[in-house]
Amino acid sequence: MNTAARADYRRYLRLDMMPHILCPGCGHGIVLQAMLRAIWRLGLPQDQVAVVGGIGCSSRMVGYVDFCTLHTTHGRALPFATGLKLARPELTVLAIVGDGDGLAIGGNHLIHAARRNIDVTCLLLNNAIYGMTGGQVAPTTPTEMVSATTPGGALEPSFDSCKLLEAAGASFVARGLSSAPIDLEALIVQGIQHQGFSFLEVLSDCPTYYGRYNRLGEGPEMLQAQRRHVDWVAAPLADKAFVPGFADTAAVADVALQYGVLHRETRPELSEQVHRLIAASVGEGPT
Amino acid sequence: MTATLLQGNQACVRGAIDAGCRFFAGYPITPSSEIMEGMATMLPRVGGVFIQMEDEMASLAAVMGASLAGRKGMTATSGPGFSLMQEHIGYGAFAEIPCVIVDVMRGGPSTGLPTSPSQGDVMQARWGTHGDHPIIVLAPASVAEVYELTVRAFNLSERYRTPVILLYDEVIGHVRERAELPSLESLGVVERPQPNCPTEAYRPYGDGAQRVAPLADFGSGYRYHVTGLAHDERGYPTQDPRVIARLHERLHAKLQDGRAEIVSYEGEELDDAEVVIVAYGVSARAARRAVSEARRQGLRAGLFRPRTLWPFPDAEVNVLARSARALVVAEMNMGQIVYEVERCARGQAPVFGCLRADGQPLTPDEILARLVEVRAGEAEVSR
Numbered sequence: 001m002n003t004a005a006r007a008d009y010r011r012y013l014r015l016d017m018m019p020h021i022l023c024p025g026c027g028h029g030i031v032l033q034a035m036l037r038a039i040w041r042l043g044l045p046q047d048q049v050a051v052v053g054g055i056g057c058s059s060r061m062v063g064y065v066d067f068c069t070l071h072t073t074h075g076r077a078l079p080f081a082t083g084l085k086l087a088r089p090e091l092t093v094l095a096i097v098g099d100g101d102g103l104a105i106g107g108n109h110l111i112h113a114a115r116r117n118i119d120v121t122c123l124l125l126n127n128a129i130y131g132m133t134g135g136q137v138a139p140t141t142p143t144e145m146v147s148a149t150t151p152g153g154a155l156e157p158s159f160d161s162c163k164l165l166e167a168a169g170a171s172f173v174a175r176g177l178s179s180a181p182i183d184l185e186a187l188i189v190q191g192i193q194h195q196g197f198s199f200l201e202v203l204s205d206c207p208t209y210y211g212r213y214n215r216l217g218e219g220p221e222m223l224q225a226q227r228r229h230v231d232w233v234a235a236p237l238a239d240k241a242f243v244p245g246f247a248d249t250a251a252v253a254d255v256a257l258q259y260g261v262l263h264r265e266t267r268p269e270l271s272e273q274v275h276r277l278i279a280a281s282v283g284e285g286p287t
Numbered sequence: 288m289t290a291t292l293l294q295g296n297q298a299c300v301r302g303a304i305d306a307g308c309r310f311f312a313g314y315p316i317t318p319s320s321e322i323m324e325g326m327a328t329m330l331p332r333v334g335g336v337f338i339q340m341e342d343e344m345a346s347l348a349a350v351m352g353a354s355l356a357g358r359k360g361m362t363a364t365s366g367p368g369f370s371l372m373q374e375h376i377g378y379g380a381f382a383e384i385p386c387v388i389v390d391v392m393r394g395g396p397s398t399g400l401p402t403s404p405s406q407g408d409v410m411q412a413r414w415g416t417h418g419d420h421p422i423i424v425l426a427p428a429s430v431a432e433v434y435e436l437t438v439r440a441f442n443l444s445e446r447y448r449t450p451v452i453l454l455y456d457e458v459i460g461h462v463r464e465r466a467e468l469p470s471l472e473s474l475g476v477v478e479r480p481q482p483n484c485p486t487e488a489y490r491p492y493g494d495g496a497q498r499v500a501p502l503a504d505f506g507s508g509y510r511y512h513v514t515g516l517a518h519d520e521r522g523y524p525t526q527d528p529r530v531i532a533r534l535h536e537r538l539h540a541k542l543q544d545g546r547a548e549i550v551s552y553e554g555e556e557l558d559d560a561e562v563v564i565v566a567y568g569v570s571a572r573a574a575r576r577a578v579s580e581a582r583r584q585g586l587r588a589g590l591f592r593p594r595t596l597w598p599f600p601d602a603e604v605n606v607l608a609r610s611a612r613a614l615v616v617a618e619m620n621m622g623q624i625v626y627e628v629e630r631c632a633r634g635q636a637p638v639f640g641c642l643r644a645d646g647q648p649l650t651p652d653e654i655l656a657r658l659v660e661v662r663a664g665e666a667e668v669s670r
């Protein structure tokens with residue numbers, strides 16, 4: 001564990017891949033830095049870290065970090081990560097997915113990774129919209145909010161991904177904020193340390209589309225709004241418009257939006273079980 | 288050589304284990320499930336990982352994840368599942384990740400005929416994923432050959448860093464027959480070369496001259512990037528037209544250069560054949576009977592049997608078209624390889640189909656009847 005106040009995260013960047021593609025004011029870069037600081041804090045050997053992404057603005061970030069990096073197909077980061085972890089359990093495997101990536105096209109893989117309790121730390125960056133394709137509605141867009149494909153406001157309710165993942169069996173569930181990067185770093189540290197499937201929903205901001213379509217201001221305004229309306233333990237969700245991912249029902253106004261570690265349990269981890277089975281079976285029976 | 292009574296799908300399991308497969312991920316589907324069941328039993332005994340995934344997309348993804356970590360991997364499926372895997376076949380071809388995909392063909396399209404044979408996926412195996420990509424597809428015609436070509440599939444996949452598709456029909460998958468398995472020594476087992484350069488100098492992708500770069504295992508000390516985006520030698524995404532053109536040219540050239548090793552076929556009674564049957568998989572077995580019966584009746588027939596469907600043996604078929612009076616393609620579909628043969632014949636001999644797509648295998652009698660019709664000049668070209 002590195003304890004120095006100032007984290008040396010730059011060593012993990014592929015500077016020769018810069019400039020990056022993220023827009024000014026995008027919250028994703030803050031999340032990436034928090035992840036790198038968490039890796040530095042834990043002192044993980046760089047060669048033994050694999051970062052897997054799907055498709056979207058958030059997933060593109062895996063290219064900028066100097067680990068074993070795998071930028072896969074839309075929605076499918078977790079099955080790639082599962083194969084990687086089972087094949088080489090000593091690797092620390094992280095997955096960075098987006099909200100459309102993880103909850104729409106990849107929703108099935110997400111719940112099955114949680115059910116298996118494979119030791120992968122999954123950061124789902126939720127900005128309530130499809131950013132890379134130009135601002136279409138996502139399964140996390142709150143009702144009534146505007147997107148390129150819901151010009152009159154979204155009709156459908158949205159997912160609460162943390163509740164979904166807890167129900168699916170994730171043994172570590174947390175919610176972090178791009179506007180609270182120090183806390184986020186601590187959450188990611190805990191997620192990586194946890195043996196089993198660790199799910200972190202990180203509320204991020206997309207000023208380019210979500211902010212613009214819904215007149216929420218630029219990056220700084222969107223981040224400030226996150227801070228105003230959410231707090232470490234629990235706070236009333238006063239203004240849903242600034243907090244992506246929450247349904248617009250009358251009840252929600254009174255429901256506390258929680259952030260921090262929401263669920264933690266100890267149960268058998270898959271790669272360990274698989275390799276224990278293998279150790280007991282090697283040489284057994286005709287081959 | 289050892290002789291055993293074996294089912295086709297079991298021979299595939301045995302071939303995979305012998306070739307060094309140590310990871311399998313799959314999803315149940317008829318008529319390929321025996322492969323998954325066999326792997327579930329056999330893999331742990333040899334230190335391998337087995338996992339049943341939530342669907343076919345996840346299965347091939349997990350196989351490629353494991354392959355990047357250094358384990359030879361395989362998945363097995365049939366028609367509908369093969370359709371679902373197409374995106375990842377393109378990913379594997381572009382990102383150059385060795386893996387083996389078995390497609391046990393059943394009647395299609397859609398749910399089709401789950402328990403009946405077909406050869407309807409041969410064009411999908413070639414072109415099913417979007418975009419230009421080279422691919423290797425092997426087509427065994429017997430249980431012994433399933434074993435042999437499964438080993439070959441792994442070897443070619445490792446040598447050329449590409450997905451290899453093992454394509455056979457339900458009959459070959461389910462038939463139990465006496466199989467003389469070739470010795471593993473005669474087939475050889477190819478292990479993936481690892482880089483030995485300093486880590487900073489490592490490039491995961493070849494440049495023009497180096498067709499196939501060694502693929503470092505994730506976790507072995509070499510850090511690099513893998514993406515399905517167009518990429519340069521470092522694996523970094525690029526939009527540079529020159530780099531992208533070089534990438535596509537190299538990907539095609541690597542299989543073109545390897546043709547002599549990759550393209551495999553068999554000929555029977557071809558020397559004096561006036562009518563040549565082109566057939567693969569179970570249809571080739573009916574064709575073989577048709578050839579001997581035709582010869583008994585004084586019709587000089589021969590059989591050309593590709594064991595590699597893609598890359599297609601173009602030059603070999605072209606040579607046949609120059610010497611034969613006609614070519615007949617016997618296949619269990621509405622006409623797929625027949626057009627490929629027509630392309631290769633370049634008008635030098637007429638090409639006729641002997642086609643069947645009703646869930647039943649072609650019989651020697653119907654192929655023979657077609658040969659007689661063709662020789663008598665009563666058949667319509669390409670149909």
Ligand code: SF4
Nearest residue numbers: 022023026057131206
């Ligand atoms: S489109 Fe939105 S999510 Fe994507 S980089 Fe720009 S601000 Fe970030």
